[in-house]
Amino acid sequence: MDTSVKKTTIGIMSPKKRNNKIQADFLQKLGELLAEGFSMKDALDFVRILSPSEEWIREVQQGVAQGGRLDEELSKANFPEHITSQLFLAYVHGHLAETLIGCGKQLQEYEKRKREVAGLLQYPLLLLLFISGMLLSMRFILLPHMDSMTGFSAIDGAGLTRLAVGFVYYSPYWLPSLGLCAGLVGMGVQLFMKKKSALEKAAWLSRLPLCGTFVRFYYTYRFGKEWSLLFRSGLNLQEIVQLMQHESAEQLMKEVGKGLERELRQGHGFETALHQFPFFLKELGLVILHGESTGKVGTELELYARDCLQELNRRMQQLFQYIQPLLFLFIALMIIAIYAAMLLPMFSMVKEMG
DSSP: OOOOOOOOOSOOOOOOOOOHHHHHHHHHHHHHHHHTTOOHHHHHHHHHHHOTTOHHHHHHHHHHHTTOOHHHHHHHTTOOHHHHHHHHHHHHHSOHHHHHHHHHHHHHHHHHHHHHHHHHHHHHHHHHHHHHHHHHHIIIIIHHHHHHHHSSOGGGOOHHHHHHHHHHHTHHHHHHHHHHHHHHHHHHHHHHHHTSOHHHHHHHHHTSTTTHHHHHHHHHHHHHHHHHHHHHTTOOHHHHHHHHTSTTSOHHHHHHHHHHHHHHHTTOOHHHHGGGOTTSOTHHHHHHHHHHHHTOHHHHHHHHHHHHHHHHHHHHHHHHHHHHHHHHHHHHHHHHHHHHHHHHHHHHHHHHHO
16 A cells, blocks of 8 residues: 655645544544445545534545545644554554544543643642642731730741741742742643654653553553554564654654664564663563464554553553542641641640639
8 A cells, every 4th residue: 555645735724633522523423424334535524414513523534535544634724643653554554444443432531631630639729729828827817916915936836846846937938949940840840742753752661660650551552453453464574664754753753763673673573673672671571573474463463552541441441549548648647737736736725824
């Protein structure tokens, strides 16, 4: 199949990022129609009827009608690179309808995770803002009033009293400092990642203590799924490696393809060549090695990729179950500190008066 990039004459689309839900619905509907035997033209016509307000679908229609590939036109419509890359490969292995439906489900899952994270963090963050307001009110209203009533500063107390009051007394300093530090760390990471290649970014993320496991499961699933479809379509290893370096593939896939080609030219096997990529699970190479010995590498890779996706979803769900309790624990400690800062100076004052 010809995989050369065809030029289209339609104008460049708006750089506005498409909503993930809209993109997911479009991909799934289009994939389902193609699976039912619709032609690409008829499927796009029908999806256009279902979503008349989405002007970009008309532009995708025009581009495809003028000879452009679907992945090229969706790239112009600002679909994510990892989605358009999968669609490019689908033109080679022939499972376009299946890939479209799978890509739609990926975007749906991403949107679902975003909603879950927002739901988990919304209430705790509101509580944190409220508590921060309480801390500042105590610092500038309550503590000065208590000091004027008792004639001595609560910050000069001893033991727990000094610790609790100090927590409130210095809140105008440590609260902005925490926010500033978080912002600086975020900017530093962003600048650090900007200078890295796609391969270096994936490798760095895979080594992080908390999210590294999720990164490895995700990339093992992504590449395992794509390789399984390519092997099942009858392509050999050399053809797959060359295809990964095509200009329509995503940047990470290109760099992985170059690394694999370099190792294969040195006489190493595919399983051994994968060792240079820390963002793959070590079992991926073993699955490929076993599949080569049985002659069913495509089928075994597909089953393994499915297991990786299920395990990734299970672990993410488990992580979400821990995030909210930890946030509430932190909030509870702050509330205890606030109450201590209010009550302990009073107890000290009563004790001194007695």
